[in-house]
Amino acid sequence: MDSLFADEAFDRRPTIVAPGAVWVPGFLTAEAQQWIIARYADWQSGPVPPHATTIAGHPMSVTTIGLGWHWQPGRYDRRAVDVNDKVVLPFPDWMTRLGRQVLESAVAVVEDAQDLPQGTAAVWGFDPADYHPDVALVNYYDEHAKMGMHQDKDEFDPAPVVSLSLGDTCLFRFGNTETRNRPFEDLRLASGDAFVFGGPARFAYHGVRSIQPGTAPDAGRLNHLGGGRINITMRTTGRD
Ligand SMILES: O=C(O)CCC(=O)C(=O)O
Numbered sequence: 001m002d003s004l005f006a007d008e009a010f011d012r013r014p015t016i017v018a019p020g021a022v023w024v025p026g027f028l029t030a031e032a033q034q035w036i037i038a039r040y041a042d043w044q045s046g047p048v049p050p051h052a053t054t055i056a057g058h059p060m061s062v063t064t065i066g067l068g069w070h071w072q073p074g075r076y077d078r079r080a081v082d083v084n085d086k087v088v089l090p091f092p093d094w095m096t097r098l099g100r101q102v103l104e105s106a107v108a109v110v111e112d113a114q115d116l117p118q119g120t121a122a123v124w125g126f127d128p129a130d131y132h133p134d135v136a137l138v139n140y141y142d143e144h145a146k147m148g149m150h151q152d153k154d155e156f157d158p159a160p161v162v163s164l165s166l167g168d169t170c171l172f173r174f175g176n177t178e179t180r181n182r183p184f185e186d187l188r189l190a191s192g193d194a195f196v197f198g199g200p201a202r203f204a205y206h207g208v209r210s211i212q213p214g215t216a217p218d219a220g221r222l223n224h225l226g227g228g229r230i231n232i233t234m235r236t237t238g239r240d
C-alpha cells in the first residue's frame with residue numbers, strides 16, 4: 001500500500017525541473033486532449049505514415065510523424081527520403097499558438113519562483129510572442145516503447161523545445177547537458193502535461209524510461225491505437 005499512496009501523492013504542481021526546464025502538469029483540458037488525439041488520426045493517414053526512424057542501424061521503438069520537416073539523425077528534409085519520399089504535412093498554425101500558450105505558462109512559473117531573479121525567463125529564451133517553431137515530431141509509444149537518453153541537437157536555432165504528452169503516462173528522465181548519467185530528475189508525464197526545455201537546459205540529455213499501460217484518463221485514451229502514448233515536441237530548426 002505504501003507505494004500506492006506514494007503514487008497518489010506524486011507532486012503535480014508546476015515545477016522547475018532544472019534551470020531552463022519547466023514542467024506544467026495538466027496544461028491541456030480534456031477537450032483539447034481529445035481534439036489533438038483526433039488530429040493524430042488525421043496525420044496517421046499520410047502522406048507519410050508513422051515510421052520507426054533508424055538510428056545507428058537500429059529502428060527506434062517509437063514511430064514518428066514529422067510536421068513541417070522530416071527528421072532523421074543529423075538532418076531535416078521536406079521529404080521523407082527514407083520512407084516514401086513524400087513531402088510531409090505542414091506545421092499547423094494552431095500548434096504555434098499552443099506552443100506560445102505553453103511558453104506563457106512556463107514564464108508565469110518562472111516569475112513566481114521565489115529564488116530566481118527577475119528576467120530569468122527572458123534569459124532562458126522563453127519569449128512567447130517571438131516563438132516560431134517550424135517542426136513537430138509526433139512520437140507514438142506502444143506499451144513497450146522507450147527512448148534512450150539523448151540530446152535534441154539537430155536544430156540550428158536555440159529556441160526552447162515545447163513538449164506535449166497524450167495518452168498513457170510515461171516515466172520521463174531529464175538530465176544534464178554533460179552526460180547521460182546523474183544528475184537527473186525522473187518525473188511522470190501524464191496526458192495533457194506540457195514540458196519546456198530551453199536556455200541552459202536546451203541541450204540536456206533526456207529520455208523515456210517506460211510507458212505505464214492503462215494510465216490514460218478517459219479524455220486522453222488512445223482508443224483507435226489500442227492505448228499507448230503520443231508525445232509532440234515542437235522545435236525551431238533554423239533551416240530553410
Ligand atoms: O516522449 C517524450 O516525452 C520525449 C520525446 C523526445 O525526447 C524526442 O522526441 O526527442
Ligand SMILES: [Fe+2]
Pocket residue numbers: 150151152206
Ligand atoms: Fe528529445
